[in-house]
Amino acid sequence: MVFAGIFFGVFFGLFLVVLLLLVRGRPAPRSGTARPRVSILIAARNEEANIERCLTSLMQLNYPAEQLEILIGDDASTDDTAAVVARFIADKPQFQLLLIRHRLGTARGKSNVLAHLSRAATADYFLITDADMALPPDWVQTMLAAAPEGVGVVTGVTTAGGNLFGRMQGLDWLFGLSIIRLLTDLGWPITAVGNNMLVTRAAYESIGGYEALAFSITEDLQLFDYIVRQGWGFRNLVDGRVLGVSVPQPTVQCLLHQRKRWMKGTGRLPWQLSGLFGFYGLFYMVVFWPALLSPLMVATLYGAKILMQTLFLLITLRQVNRRESLKVLLLYEFYLAVMSIVVIGYTLMPVSIQWKERRYRWAEG
Structure with a gap:
């Protein structure tokens, strides 16, 4: 239980920091008058x-x-x-x-x-x-x-x-x-x-x-x-x-x-990104670990994660002048959870990588 408390404290603490950074954001560049070729x-x-x-x-x-x-x-x-x-x-x-x-x-x-x-x-x-x-x-x-x-x-x-x-x-x-x-x-x-x-x-x-x-x-x-x-x-x-x-x-x-x-390229990614996405993915393992948390706590933590993720997407959509329905934003959580598992499983399968109707071995990339 102590581990769960530490994990979720760090998880939601980092999420809050990310949301604050997202809201503040770096100002977009202002286009100049020069028009080079x-x-x-x-x-x-x-x-x-x-x-x-x-x-x-x-x-x-x-x-x-x-x-x-x-x-x-x-x-x-x-x-x-x-x-x-x-x-x-x-x-x-x-x-x-x-x-x-x-x-x-x-x-x-x-x-x-x-x-x-x-x-x-x-x-x-x-x-x-x-x-x-x-x-x-x-x-x-x-x-x-x-x-x-x-x-x-x-x-x-x-x-x-x-x-x-x-x-x-x-x-x-x-x-x-x-x-x-x-x-x-x-x-x-x-x-x-x-x-x-x-x-x-x-x-x-x-x-x-x-x-x-x-x-x-x-x-x-x-x-x-x-x-x-x-x-x-x-x-x-x-x-x-x-x-x-x-x-x-x-x-x-x-x-x-x-x-x-894309997964082939993750080995070249800096630790900051791979670590952040890896930690984000651990949420599912910890929150649904058998007998670790009560059903009410699982529902509360999962609901908080969906709420913060939806807020993140809403802010991002606003920054790029796009709109999406709340229903689709909520459905995204389940798409993300399922696809994360399926992509990891497919990546581990010994099949070639297909790209633009060409096949490549894993070692080639």
Whole structure:
């Protein structure tokens, strides 16, 4: 009982600190008037169903078209991705399609496409996103405002939409990225997210580019790690002006493939984040440990956890100018509990990691 008292005292104490930090928050950067030329890089493989949505959102950016260079790299797609892109960009000179068919150095898959696109880019700022993302109109100038001299990498925030399953994934994105932002604001380098990221050319070239790095299936975390090691600054934003909306994983099986790849990258995460999420996950084990607590105490503690978690999500949603029903926010707790167990189990299974219709062994990543 003493252990339980200490555990829950620390758990809810930390949660209160996190909520206070979330409310205070670091002020979002104010966009300046300068509009430097930027290169937007998109790696695409078998994205015929999604990529036009992404390209349409980039057409609606509040940024001078003549200052945009949008490079799409087709990664040997076996569907009509290249044809869809070619039709869309036919009369849009700021767009360019590159067919990626050979490797640069040690790069493979997505990192190989980005290596090619970075070599083709002509600007000093690379904005990297995925083909299944839709970006907001003020994305470019807000990301640039967070990258003064000395900052090498900036990460925006992501969510997902669609049906209830997709919205749960969207809350997952917001929950995790908001925690990462809080730790980053404390000065701890945590990670970047490759579907919504700015990298300066100087920072990218200081590490030799993707072609000089050992292959990783979590290429965004790897890039961030190497850039920070070179002494570059970093910034994570939770702001509606940089909120990208991803197409959610359509099935539980697809989601498990994605999460297994992410779990491979957890070994590279700083102790602050892995420790915080690990401690958060221990809540279920301790609160439901047989005969440790009375049913009334279990219900009280579990209810307090759901209340604080819902408050966290409500504040985060407000910061990114999104809304969600209370019913969905409460359901998220049960989605989180079930998916946490299932993802751990699936990660431990001796099956390959599937990513963009390619298979990788666990040791490869």
